[in-house]
Amino acid sequence: MTTGSCIQSAPSSGHGLIPVSLPLLRTIGQAKTCVYYWNEQVGRAVLVCDRDDSIEELCTRNLPENSKNQLYLRSSDYESICGELLGGLKDIAGDETLSPVDRFEVMQTVVGLELERAFHRIDSHRFVELGEHIGSQICGLVGENRVLPAKLFEIARHDYFTFSHVTNVTGYAVVLAQRLGISDETELNHIAIGAMLHDIGKRHVPRSILVKRAKLTPQERCAIRQHPQAGYRDLLKSELSNDGQRMMAYQHHERIDGNGYPVCILGPEIHDWAKLLSVVDVFDALTGERPYRKPLSFTSALDFMAARAGTQFDTEVVKCWIAAITQK
Ligand SMILES: [Fe+2]
The missing domain is CATH 1.10.3210.10 (Hypothetical protein af1432)
Known part of the structure; x- marks a missing residue:
């Protein structure tokens, strides 16, 4: 699993990251997508789940404190996943x-x-x-x-x-x-x-x-x-x-x-x-x-x-x- 990749601008600044909840990630458990969390301390989004990693496993993993409320998908992934789930x-x-x-x-x-x-x-x-x-x-x-x-x-x-x-x-x-x-x-x-x-x-x-x-x-x-x-x-x-x-x-x-x-x-x-x-x-x-x-x-x-x-x-x-x- 990759943890080093990051996006260095705030999630609220419209750079293409969309906040998602854990229940949504559980629903898309089998999908191939990257998941990020927002690391307040360093001020950037950090990859916590790569395309080849299991989202189901991510949902049960011990993530850094508070990060479960700050998970993000790239907007392109978000759009295709929502389209499929609709x-x-x-x-x-x-x-x-x-x-x-x-x-x-x-x-x-x-x-x-x-x-x-x-x-x-x-x-x-x-x-x-x-x-x-x-x-x-x-x-x-x-x-x-x-x-x-x-x-x-x-x-x-x-x-x-x-x-x-x-x-x-x-x-x-x-x-x-x-x-x-x-x-x-x-x-x-x-x-x-x-x-x-x-x-x-x-x-x-x-x-x-x-x-x-x-x-x-x-x-x-x-x-x-x-x-x-x-x-x-x-x-x-x-x-x-x-x-x-x-x-x-x-x-x-x-x-x-x-x-x-x-x-x-x-x-x-x-x-x-x-x-x-x-x-x-x-x-x-x-x-x-x-x-x-x-x-x-x-x-x-x-x-x-x-x-x-x-x-x-x-x-x-x-x-x-x-x-x-x-x-x-
Ligand atoms: Fe109205």
Whole structure:
């Protein structure tokens, strides 16, 4: 095994190394790939597993302290491995050698690249198709194993990528729906797919606005506020979506008190699935990185939401979410 090779720039500087978790490496156990770890002391990535070495053996080996959280693949290897695993999401969801939470984390990693690519295509069809496939797998995994929301929060990705946000929100939406008493598998599945697709309208918002760090101009804010209608139109074109899912896209920024957008409707007019989605959507947005602010702490996010029960959010839904996510 080679240990001397190294890459001498920080993993965050975009030089082609992608962080990966041990559960993901376990899933790709037979693949031929180089694995690196980031050595803080010397400030460089060091090869810990060469192409001809066994990744399975690496996963059980005593690595340097803390290095298990700092393992990396070259981006080209990462892309081809994720591409291969994408077709086997069902196998990942059912892999009992990993905990359900680890399986969810691996699935999030595997689907990220393709979701990101599909998101930027002119035709929304591929994104809808992927959303349906991934939403169903997340629903089965999270719903059947009754994963605790707090566990999902621990592994949720708090970066600012649409795919991270939608997969986090989908996991949360399934557990919240169950806590609200929804047990019908078909309904849960529809909710999960709707959650995957709720921000599809952001495809039409210029990226320069989505990632802008400075305060948005009124015109830019107006452009962002178009995404519910744009998403509704995208889903209307798709035979794969139903009314409830289209309402999740259209109404997830409406508020119970009528001060939301795009239509300013009041609580009774908002679809139940959109009320549910709005709670987990805001929770994930608050606890995630955004270009213009740092994530809020878990407690501050829940305080923020509790203070808006009955105005922004449906009181029962937000109460149910706070009870669920604080359950140990
Ligand atoms: Fe949105």
